[in-house]
Amino acid sequence: MGGELVTGVFGAVFIGIGATAVMDGWAILQKRIFGVPSLDYRLVGRWIGHFSSGRFRHDSIAKADEVQGEVVIGWAAHYLTGIAFAGLLLLIWPEWVRHPTLWPALLVGIGSIIAPFLVMQPCLGAGIVARRTPQPWRSRFRSLVAHTSFAIGLLVSGVLLAGWITGSVQM
Known part of the structure; x- marks a missing residue:
């Protein structure tokens, strides 16, 4: 049981960070090639930063007062959310960490x-x-499109981790 917990937690962190990084890579590519603006995670950090004052909803987060550390808060929340969704994937399909397949990654992503x-x-x-x-x-x-890229990132990260766990991929 202890090994499964470690694999599950480590798996969620590894897969979540990897999938979120794929999502961010896709956003960078879209911005450079097509001029598509990506989400400003500073604004997510601003939103979260206002939680301590009891403010959870804004008419326009861009017009809300800035919060100290909002960039770091926003990016941390972005990656922690990716880890949480990877954890959800592994909670629903625990064996997916060893045998990743497309459909669970698409459903969760x-x-x-x-x-x-x-x-x-x-x-x-x-x-x-x-x-x-x-x-x-x-x-x-x-x-x-962004969440589809996250789904692809879940699968790619899952395949890499499964290969590492089974010894078929060396990191």
């Missing part, structure tokens, strides 16, 4: 879009499913 659509975007002032943004369908599509 693309399914993770629920968090920004129903929690983060409304609390940042963008409305449920980005309905208060200037181009809601464009925002929704970009979110779908």
